[in-house]
Amino acid sequence: MVLLRWIRRRLVVFAGLLTLAYLILPNVIVMVFSFNDPAGRFNYAWREFSTAAWRDPCGVADMCGSLSLSLQIATWATIGATVLGTMIAFALVRYRFRARGAINSLIFLPMAMPEVVMAASLLTLFLNLGAQLGFWTVLIAHIMFCLSFVVTAVKARVMSMDPRLEEAARDLYAGPVQTFLRVTLPIAAPGIAAGALLAFALSFDDFIITNFNAGSTVTFPMFVWGSAQRGTPVQINVIGTAMFAIAVLVVVVGQLLARRRNRAAQP
């Protein structure tokens, strides 16, 4: 009875941890199976421990090429979407203009639409224009769907900004450019960084829109998709695990640095 009551009082904690386990389990599997030596072409059943894939991560034809292509596309898409999105966010928060409602819906709609619809309609555009599918069509598509997310992230930050800080800067005879570079931009930076990070992650991992608009260009998700049909090399798991590890490392180091800076800032 005591035990039952103890569990009942912590039911939320148990349920939450179960969900967390559900979320993490596939990553654990990916990690464990990066050390597998599978019997056939598919890496779904455990056979024996091996570090072969880790010692030769680029040993599969075309995989590292697709990875580097994905990184390039994600980088350019992030730059494009962040610049365009930040400009829109500033305009939306700081200025009054006509057609505000229409512009807001134009930004909201891409996020409220199944990806496959955007992917299919963009392909009809490219087909009608006779565009050559490849790097450029994928980049155009990625900038398009990342844009709205950047706008949302930057907008939230700029909205919570105290306008008096800029007024103070102007009162102290800072010109518009100086005010923007020395006051506005540094305050908005975390929002812009969050938007950029989101854009990078979305672009790097995008499959559906890329699948429609890439033609014969193969990004990393496209490579994984293809290998699900032809045979999954262990190296896919190595890349997945490495990306996971790098991300966790970056976050942990960032947290530690932030904590140290906070501690230093306190007297």
Add this chain to the structure above:
Amino acid sequence: MTGTTTEAAPPPLTTAPAAGEVRKPPTRRRLVPYWLLLPGILWLLVFFALPLVYQASTSVQTGSLEKGFQVTWHFATYWDALAEYYPQYVRSLLYAGTATVLCLLLGYPLAYLIAFKAGRWRNLILVLVIAPFFTSFLIRTLAWKTILADGGAVVGALDALHVLDVTNWLGWTQGDRVLATPMAVVCGLTYNFLPFMILPLYTSLERIDGRLHEAARDLYASPATTFRKVTFPLSMPGVVSGTLLTFIPASGDYVNAELLGSTDTKMVGNVIQSQFLRVLDYPTAAALSFILMAVVLIMVTVYIRRAGTEDLV
């Protein structure tokens, strides 16, 4: 909101405004918002809105790949597409709806845990929720093939607990298999979109003032009543945006159905993909995609109206 109203703007250099005259910002400054908006909005118009127009026009065309397609206002494509593929639409909405409900049931306790119970573990758990994003979701979806493998630990446990008997009776699984059944697809959808449920839920839960809980307790509300009358209503914005962020992408997904399902679990996304990329029947594919868009937009609008939260963006 209107940071660029005239009061703080420096006077124009050329003409000093006469006393008493209402100062208007110079034309150059009034155009600033339009210049800021122009490139991004143009991008969205050309690569998001215009494609929808092209898609609408493609859906009423007839013709063939060799001879080319012409607009013939052939609306019958829509009826044919609906008649042939309505099971896939029903399935998509059913799977996406089930996955959304499951995400809410699974995600709420975790969001609650992070917001109120995690203490110094909060950041770590948040990182663990977000970190899977950095492994390509296709790789993680493939991992479910291992987890749900025939004769594996999970299937064995479900069998031993007689869960499979129930799910077989409901038609979610077949025999002693979970892979290639509706259950596997819904399981994959739930997994893939769970973080999109947890994060908005967490954001809205985290904003709740802890003193409201104390007040509820002081007024002799039981924990259950406190949750029902205080916590849950206040987390509604998170529930609404979480369900939307889960349902919308899930309804158009074809990755889970392809990797974890069988031919009997095809969703409408699979049909659109194969019509566009393999069969190359563009009018049918465009009509299918347009119907999906309309259905989702109508459902979302009705839902937002009912839930009464309009400030989502």
